[in-house]
Amino acid sequence: xxxxxxxxxxALDEQDCADGNYSPDSPCFGGKAAGRPRAADKEARREALxxxxxxxxxxxxxxxxxxxxxxxxxxxxxxxxxxKFGGKAGLLNAVIADGRARFFGSMESMETDTRPMEVILGDxxxxxxxxxxMPTFCNLHRMVAAEARTxxxxxxxxxxxxxxxxxxxxxxxxxxxxxKAQLRSEVRPEVLPVFLLNCIMGDHMARLLFPRDEAxxxxxxxxxxxxxLDLFLRGVKR
Numbered sequence: 001x002x003x004x005x006x007x008x009x010x011a012l013d014e015q016d017c018a019d020g021n022y023s024p025d026s027p028c029f030g031g032k033a034a035g036r037p038r039a040a041d042k043e044a045r046r047e048a049l050x051x052x053x054x055x056x057x058x059x060x061x062x063x064x065x066x067x068x069x070x071x072x073x074x075x076x077x078x079x080x081x082x083x084k085f086g087g088k089a090g091l092l093n094a095v096i097a098d099g100r101a102r103f104f105g106s107m108e109s110m111e112t113d114t115r116p117m118e119v120i121l122g123d124x125x126x127x128x129x130x131x132x133x134m135p136t137f138c139n140l141h142r143m144v145a146a147e148a149r150t151x152x153x154x155x156x157x158x159x160x161x162x163x164x165x166x167x168x169x170x171x172x173x174x175x176x177x178x179x180k181a182q183l184r185s186e187v188r189p190e191v192l193p194v195f196l197l198n199c200i201m202g203d204h205m206a207r208l209l210f211p212r213d214e215a216x217x218x219x220x221x222x223x224x225x226x227x228x229l230d231l232f233l234r235g236v237k238r
Contacts, residue, residue: 047098049074049081056093058139062092062154063147089157096140096161103131110173117179118233125200125225128166132204133215167193183236192236200228 052074056065067088071078085091104127113120120158131137140158148155173179183192200223215221 001077022028045076045101046084048118048121050091050095050098053091053152054099054136057092057095058136058143059141061147062088063151067091089153091217092154093161096158097165099137100131100165103127111176117182118229120173121229121233122225123231124170128197128216129200129221129225132201133221135213135215138207148191170196182238184238185202187236195236196229196232199232200225202228 019029045152049070053070054066054173056070058074065088067078070091071081081087082092085094090176104124107123110120110124115123132141144155145156171189174183174189174192180189
């Protein structure tokens, strides 16, 4: 955060105080009524902020949403967003990362999971398809595609928070000695994550052209995940 950004944020914080729009962790909150916020309260405010930011990004488009707009709707100080997330790109990163974590958070780390390879990848494949089939994810993907050329930071943030993180996790999984021993040696390690994701997703990118209001039924996703994983394993297993 540079000096000009801090000055602007501080001025907006002061205006928030004057207007009565502040949160307990705002610089204008004196702390006389509530004291130090509890961890649960902080997490609840964080989730509310991310929810508000995500909704505004999808409704108006990333480039048309300002931090001031997010701060006022979420009832937080602009400076709080800068301090916690580093700016708008960092806030979007957190929105995407949190959404992804909700799908994979209950799944054991692929680097340490001792189940058979087919079972681990089956669990991952279904969760991944559920994630990318959500209407909100599809809307996010279309927004990124529409604004990527004029807002490079949007495309870079989306890629690092979503696709890059997924590929890195899969790369570490396929690099495990016990997993690597089950794969064809002539298949380049760097193509394994891409190959798996393409097999699972199928024509998902084409489906983005025809948005649907609801995600496909779980049985349909389960069948698609199993079919794509079978295709992948047939191509890479020894």
